[in-house]
Amino acid sequence: MLTLENVSKTYPNGVHALEKISLEVKPGEVIVIVGGSGCGKSTLLRAISGLDTPSRGRVVLDGVEIKLPQEQIGIIFQEPRLLPWLSVADNVGFGLDNRPRAERRERVAEALARVGLSDKADVWPRELSGGQAQRVAIARALVPRPQVLLLDEPFSALDAFTRTDLQDHLLYLWADTRPTLILVTHDVEEAIVLADRIFVMRPRPGQIFEEIPADLPRPRDRQSAAFDFVKRRVLAALDRSLARDARIDDRKTDAETGAAMWW
């Protein structure tokens, strides 16, 4: 069980990025966070990962407070961040350095097979396409078998076709060991394809604005009426999350503006 207790974050430069975020995430749940740019989504993920610490509040995984990066928590960034001087296989095995060589080789080969890149094991990262590189990054994060996997806009730099492909792929990988997934995106369809629950955030300071359940049967049909219903709910919530902000700013408040500018 992953719990966030009143997590707040103020950066040293005074930016108030998060205000009292509280969440409970069950093991194996898929949580998707959407929200406008700058509303603290990355800050939240970094606090959960232990790469950064909250100014106030706590992040607790199975009763243990997280203050530093943990083996049970994996993170995938917007860019693949592969180490260019390691082969693809060595990148995937990066987190297994303390394991015996035979075990490492076996688990790397297995992970590469699961992301469909067995034939790329010995090439340099520069020889991969964007989608392939991100698949390697996913394999690298999954190989130590984390309980929680954090993904910060992992597919946003990819073209639409590759993106849907990788969403399916992520679900396929997730189904194996069913880690808790917390994924940030600005693609509403992506949120609904993946999520059990969707959290819409609002900015300045970053807060949870609305929680929207997305308990549609899997695999999800993007064409279905239920999908469309959730999609409209999320878009409306995004509109309102920004509209309130806009009113404070004394700007236009109509939903059109919100829909056009929420990302």
Add this chain to the structure above:
Amino acid sequence: MSLVQMSVRDEPVAVTEKPGRKPGFGRHSRLVFGLVVPVVLALGWEILVRLGLANGRLVPPPSVIFATFAELARSGELQRHILVTTSRVAAGFAIGTITGTLLGAISGYSALTRRLFDPTLQALRAIPSIAWVPLFILWFGIFEGSKITLISVGVFFPVYLGVMGAVMSVDRKLVEVGRAFRLSPVAMVRRILLPAVLPAYVIALRSGLGLGWMFVVAAELLGASEGLGFLLVDGQQLGKPAQIVAAIVAFAIIGKISDWIIVLATAPLLRWEDRFSAERVAD
């Protein structure tokens, strides 16, 4: 040097091409092309002197230079001077590289150290290094000590600057990957920082070595009884221009060879580099 060669390449560059796959012909024809001007000049001069149309005393023709070179080599003189000069460069290069690497790494890593030391070092760098010679002679004597110190100073600055810049520009995002995988400080250096700075480090070493060769000439011109620089002075004082040119040629050859050694020794570590001209490492 590679820049110059790069600019004269006329065929489109295959960026994704792997090292070693370059067809040999392109490289050879380029080499031959580059030799046209010097060979024509040398042959032309040789012919002019042979025909008596020019006096070859101050600018000796290639045949005379070659004969001098061969004579020096046969008597073992050339090897002795090369050995002395090379040892001086090696010693100065070692000292300059070690100090430059350590100080550069510390200054790149810690902003506090950088603010403390860098202004002083930059001020020292602004001094033309030859200006130190009298002081070095007073401090370290007129023999090896002052020469090696001068060479070390020459090597130190490019290495220091290169390492500092390389450490400072290590991609923060890759460091974060190391943190996410809970690397210890030592593992962080070994698995992220060292490989990340290696390409820039090799370039720093190469420019350091280049300056090392430059400074050994200065050191030996200012007083030496052995070394290629001594051959230069000796050739001037005894009016033997062919000996001067022979020494210059020797400098060029061993300078290029030592540069090649660095390039070849580090090439296997840099195969991953996604470079514009990755297929031409050894040029």
